[in-house]
Amino acid sequence: MTTEELRLNVEKALEEIRPFLQNDGGDITLLSIENNEVKVQLEGACTSCSVNQMTLKSGVEMTIKKYAPQIERVINVG
Secondary structure (H helix, E strand, O other), X not given: OOHHHHHHHXXXXXXXXXXXXXXOOEEEEEEEEEOOEEEEEEEEHHHOOOOHXXXXXXXXXXXXXXXXXXXXXXXXXX
C-alpha cells in the first residue's frame, strides 16, 4: 500500500467516525502518519471530554485499523 493509499484509508476511517464526534460538539483532524502511527487532533468538545482517551482507543483506533490494518497506534496530539 502506498503512502497515499494509506492516507486515503485513514481519512475514510475518520469520515466514518466524524459524525459521532460532531454529534457531541467535537471533531477530529488527521495530522500525520509516520512509522505506522497516526497522529490526530481531537477538537471542540472532544478536547475537554473525560472519555476522549477511551474514544480514541476504542472508536478511532479500532476504525482506522479496520481500514488500514498496518497502523499500530493512534495518538492524540492535543
